[in-house]
Each structure stands twice: as structure tokens, then as C-alpha cells.
Amino acid sequence: MLALWIGMAVLAAVFALFALWAWRLAPQFAQAQQRFEQEDNTTAANVRIFYTRLAELEQQRDDQTLSAQQFDEARLDLERSLLSDSTAAHKQALAGPYQGSLWWSLAIVAAVVLAVVAYLNTGSSSNVELYGVRQSIEQSGDTSPAHYIERFEAEAKRHPGNADVWALLYPLYRDSGRYQDAVGALSKVITLRDAEHDPALLAELAQAKFFASGRVMNSDIAATLNEVKRLDPRQPTMHSLLGFTDFTRGNYQGAIDHWRLALAGQSNNADETTLRQGIALARQRLAQAGANGSPDSPSNGNLR
Template sequence: MIDLWLVLALLVLPLAVCIAWPLLRSQTRGARPPVESANHSTQAMLYREHLAELEAALESGSVDEAQYASLKNELARKLLAEEGAAYRVSAARSGGRGLLFALAFALPFAAVGLYFSWGAHDDVALYRDIAASHSGQSDMVVEARITQQLRERASTHPQDLSSRYALAQRLLVSNDIEGAVAQYRYIVAHEPEAVNVRAELAQALFFAGGSKMTPDVLSEVNQVLEVQPNNTTALGLAGIAAFDRKDYGGARAFWQRALDQLTPGSNAAQALAAGVARAEKALRGAGEQLAAGEVPSDVPSQGDGDDVADEASRIAVQVTLSGSVQPAPDTPVFVYARTADSPMPLAIVRLTAGELPAEVVLDESRAMMPGRSLSTVNEVQLVARLAIGGNARPAPGDWQGEVKTLSRAQWGKPVHIAIDQKI
């Protein structure tokens, strides 16, 4: 906030100096002999000299009594007129000092007060918090404050779609997927041409459905690709849809188109490259060949071929429910992997309580966002949570089980999580 106060000072202080300048000049002149007093003494002296001359003329008989009286009155009127002008000038120069002092001191305080009352002080503070968050210089308290302030702004300023968009992204990262979907839907309803936001809505809907393709997701993806055929988020989802229906060639084509637009070697590029390699492996397993002109993807791997590359970012988790917990069969169960420093899942699967016990696989196809997947980390936490309230965000009353630390070297081994701890 220091630079803000410096700007305010640069705007207000010069004006205060302009107001105070006449006072400073007046005080400087006050140290000099008063001109008005000197003028008054000179006029009085001249009056006495002229009066003495009139009296001498009267005594000598040069003027009579009537002329003497007339000239004396004229001399007095002249003296009064000159002294009155001098008085008015003096009064004009010395008056109003108190008002100028009051304005010089009150103006800066009034400006600051009006700024806090009418200005965008809260918005500036929020912007600074968000900038600190993006640079990794915030903590959990600041993050919670940012989200709360964005919620309040979305409520009080419904026309501010930029703040609502920032809120949607934060809710998605914090695993409040239903909240993120609601915000994305609001933006798309008011700005149908916001294609990138529609793509993120499709992604949020995909996560809300337990990382499964639904008609809503496909509808949003198709609308995005009609306008932006090379939208990487939509292409990634389209590839997942094609892979799910065993159209491995289509999945490879979608993922390769998205991969071609990304910076080689980036986390997002590595995740998509792994997907392309998986699609090629599935094609070979189905006895199909790559189309003419297509070159197999070059995905770095260790050991023997594609199997090692796939297994390197794959975690199989056996999930069971404690016998002391008796939820409704349709109660959602979220199984996900995350890092210790972020609540954002790297991979997530949605089940229901009626499907337990079950084995799920967390891999690149379950990644929530491009650039954040299992292939980008070497250690994760595993969580299986029974969402009693049906919300993707953890809430009191939910049940969960977890593995606090699982290194990459252990990912190839079976992992068991029992949901037996109440939040």
C-alpha cells in the first residue's frame, strides 16, 4: 500500500502548498516595515503642512473666513479618502488567514476520508492479495480471505464477471467443484461468447461427474470446438470421450492436436504426450495401425517399453468402508491424489457408497487440469472421502481415510484405504 499513499500524497500535497503559499508570502512580508503605516505618516504630515499654510494665508488676509473653511474641509476629505483606501488594502491582505490554514490542513484528511468512503480501497487490497497468491507469497489465511472477498463481490457486484471468473477458478482448485460449476454457468449465461470459460465449465462438469463424460460435458465440448477447434481444454476432454468409447484413433488425434499447441517439455505437454502414448498402445492392442503419415509419439520412459511409461503415473487403490458407517447407497465417494502443499487433486475418481468395496485407478486420464497430473510429482497423498452432504468440498460430518505419504517408488504396489475417520 506504500505506493498508493505516495500517489495520494503527490496529488494532494501540491494543492495544499498552493493554498498555503499566500500565507507563507504574507509572513515573509510581515518581517518588512509596514508600507501602509509609512503612507499614513506621510499623509498626516502633508495634511499638517497644508493646514499650516491655510492658517498663515488666513492671518495674512490672502483668504477670507469662507474660503479658509472651504479649503480646510476639502483638505480633510482628501485625507480621509486616502486613509480609507489604505485601510481597505491592509484589511484585504491580512484577512482570511485562518480559513487558508484550515483548508491547507483539512484538505488532505478530507481527501483520504473520501477515498476510503467512495474509492476502491478494498478492490486494491484484494488485487494485491491475488497477486501475492499467484506468486506463491500467501498463506492459508490469505487464501481463505481472498475466496471470501470474491464471494462477497460476486454477490454485491453481479455484473463483475472478471471477479466471478477468478472465484470459479479458486473454487475449482480448492475442490469445491459444485461451487465452481455454478459460477462458470453464471458467466456463460451472461457471456455466451466466452468460449474459454465454456471450456473450463466443461472441465468442471467433468470433475463434478466423477471424471466421467456426461451429455452435459459433451454438449459444452462440442460448442467450444465449433468456435475454437484448437482449444486445448476441449480437445483434452474430447480425447477422453473418444478413449472411453474405445475410439483410440480419435483419442490420439484429439490429444495430438492439443499437444502440438503446447510448449515442448512443459508439464501439460508431458501429460498429453502420455495420453497419446496410451492411445497408441491401445491401438496396437486392438490390432490397428497408425494412419499413413502418423509418427508414434516419443514419450520418455524407463525400462521396457510403454508398459513402464504407463505404470510410472498409475496408482491402484482398493477402497473399503468401515462397518460402523451406514450411508445411503447413492452417497458420493471421492477418491483422489494430491500433493501436501495444495488441496487441488492431481487425479480424482467419483464413486458411490453402494459400489464399495471397489478398486479404482488414478492415472493421467483422471487429471483435473492440464499441467497438474501425477506425472509432474514424485510424492502424493491419497484420500478417500464419503461426502455425506453430497458436496465435493470436505465438510463436517463426512467420513474419510487417507495415506499421508506415498512416494513414486510405491505407486506400483497395491494401496488400501479404509474410510473410517469422521471429519
């Protein structure tokens, strides 16, 4: 985070130097422009052109190629043209080189202040710090899950309203077997992101609750799964969990049906492999049960 503020300060300083450089050179440019306008001989050139053209008209009149009336009309047009060119060539006096500099300086300061305030209110300074934590962990040489959890937990205490830090903690808790902590982290992600109706996150939450309860299906988990069913009947994580519960209850056909639905919506190669292996094992158990004349138990995975 310190590097970010240093970078912003350096950019502001560079911008200020360019502004001061232009402000310092303003008198030189003003003098150069004034000299140019003083030495401008556009009006004199227009007068010379006027007299040259007038001499041509007089010569045409003397040669009788122009009538007196045509000569007067042409001379009037020529005089009007000279008057128009002289009016256009008149330039407004230059303003002082420092005129308006105070307002521009105030505008620049206000823009910098507004940018900082806007970033503090709507920016992601906490995520910048989170990125710095990840970088420091990778550079420390200790990239164990415990080290990540320790550092991210410290960030969660500092920024409890940052959903991203809880989203990073959730898989670390889950993969470390800390399922109750995983449930808490994912619940915070759902609350902070206003994702109470996100079927994917709710299915993940139900799965975390299932493992936190010692792989026992209870009413709370069932209610969460029913909400997922309502939002997305083909949600793969939900069907993966229901297939697992059916398998453990001996309902191998129900497990196969759920895992096939989970496989259809799965995009992770490792999870696809696990599901295919589970389906193959369920079919093997189903065939063994049929050979022994013992039908599989009725499905208990269809929650109501």
C-alpha cells in the first residue's frame, strides 16, 4: 500500500513540475507573440495589393474594356475587400502571461484532492494490501497453507468488510479440514457480496456445512439445498453432494443419476475425473447388489 501512495505522489509531483515549467515559460511565449504581432505586416501587404489591383482597374478603364459604371462597382468591391481584410487582421490585445493562473492552480489542486477522496471511498486499497501480503508470502519462502491462513486472518481482522480476503480464506480452511471455519468464511463472502441468491455459492455453503457436521445431512443443509434446487435445478455442486449422500446410503442408482447431472455441468477436469470414478464405482456396487439379489435401498437424496 505504501508503494501505491508513493507512486501517486510521484505522479502528482511530475505533473506539478510540468505545470510549473509551463508557468515559468509563459512570459517568454507572451513576449514572442507580442513581437510577432508588432512585426506583422499583413495590413501593409493588403494595401499594396489594393493599389496594384486598383491600377489594373484604371488601366482597363483607360483601355475602355471597362465602362465607368463597371469601374466604380469594381473599385467599390475592392475597397470593401480591403476594409474586410483590415478588420479581420485587427487582433485583440494579449492578456497578461499569468492571468488565470490562480484559478488553474486551484483547479489542479481540487482535481488531485477529489481523485484521492474518490479512491479512498470507491477504490480497492484493501485489495492492494492483500496483493502485497500474497507477494510477501511468496517471497518469504514459506508458502504453506498455515502461513497463508495466518497472514490472511490478520488481514481479515484489519478489513473484516473485504469479501475478497474471506474468499481466499475459504478454500484454505476447506482444504485444511477446518470445515467450520470454512462455513464462516463462505457465509461472510455471501453476505458481503449480497449473494444470498447465488446458487453456486449456496451449493458450496451446503457442502461445507455437510462436512462440518461430520457428513450428516441435517435440516439446515437440506433447506440450503432446496433453495439451490429452486434457483438452479441442475447445479453441479448440489448434485455432487446429493450423489455422495445417496452413495453412502446404498442408493447407487440415485448416486449415478446425481453424479451424471453434476458431470454435465462440471468444467473442472479434476472434479470430472472424480465424478467418473464415482459413477463407475456406483455401477459396480449396483451390479454386485443385483447379482446378490439385494435391490438398492430407496433414494433418500431427494430432499423436500
